[in-house]
Amino acid sequence: MITRSRMWTTLATLATATTLPLTACSAPQTPTLHPPAAPATPPKKHTPPTLAPGPQGQTPVFKSAPRTRGTAKAPRTVALTFDADMTADQGPRAAAGEHFDNPALVNTLRRLKVPSTFFMTGRWAEEYPAQARAIGADPLFEVANHSYSHYAFTRDCYGLPTVPAHAMRTDVDRAFAAFRKAGVKRPLPYFRFPGGCYDQRALRALAPAGVTAVQWDVVGGDAFATDPGAVARQVLDGVRPGSVVVLHCTRSAAPATERAVRTIVPKLRERGFRFVRVSEQIAAARTPQSTRPAGATQN
Template structure:
């Protein structure tokens, strides 16, 4: 049966109304009004889908914190520095281990200050944590503060996890107190091994040993300490002394004599430069 003219008009009106509703809905929601297209095939040439701004979340991940800045790792050495000739033709380095000790360290700092000389102090963490004022005094006077472990163990007979704890805890105390981590490390008894070299490098430190041992830890007498320093004086020499770990009154007294004598001989007492 052929539909009547009235029926055709009604169908046309319904189609028009449906199209109008579809157009109004699209304008309200932002949906496309054109014919539906098939999604482009995936592949390197496929266009990325456009995302509305609200799809981006400029928020940190849960429990995220920015990484802390650490000193660039030095090379992993296989032996420590024994001398520092690069500091100058008539340069020497004075170092003091095992402190700080409130009985002896202040006297050493006083003598160094009187002669405007800088030195390297290799600190034990268990001493440093109880004498932080002396660390700040070292920093303010321009001395270099190095790491000498927490309890002064023989590291070549120590498990790697314990080595990391001994060195890492001491670096934390130094950084918390003076505002920067140490850049130099000295193994107690000079007992380095592969584990020690790798861990100290990972923690951003270089190994520094010594050229002249004053043997002051044996309390040989003040004249003996003075003689060993003056007899061993030479360009680049690193002198080992102690400001803690026992009675160090001889070390304090000896410094008052040999330091001005070294200066009179034309030696410059320097410290290793900071690494950037």
């Protein structure tokens, strides 16, 4: 027989049991799963446009963009390029006070907001590293290779000393190294032959460098010129849609260039031209014929 006291003890025990958490017999809790965070998308690396290799894998040569008449949405374009020349043996002349740079020209291009391409020799970048770095860092400009020493890549090129064939690639690489040392972070894979002189041997020698050789179709005639009006007239008479103009960024050898540019730029803008960098002209040359604006023709 169950006594009254034992019954009350049993009821109290059962009441206590119903209030305990049922952890022992409950289903195990499944941890909340969060999808892994998507990996950060790396910024797209800008690859400057280049031309496909020429015959037998030779270095391709670019002279001008397609001759489009231009429209309101796609104006006619022209690229001003400036050679910053300095040979490997001109250090003593610079030390004696000769100026191979032209800060006034660079400032004028900035003031007039003219996109431009500078073809530097490695020796120039070594002599003027702060200027080379500032030009390379300015989004208005781009820096390309004009050899290290400004020695010719062919024989009989305006009296310039000649780089032997086995040293041509080394000369180009040395210039790129000088740019990096000066702080030019993104020199473009474009190369301009000193004096514009090249042959099949030079094109074969530079093929492993992966550069596009950039020539021109308008000679500014500013080398050693003292009359800015004559330089301006020569440029204005020669420019066509898609043109590449060669001028110089050297005070001692091209003292009239900055003043000529002050005439050239507004005159060409009055004619409806838009100034672009060489990379943009090369990109236009790579555009398939079917996607070019109406009126575009090949050179």
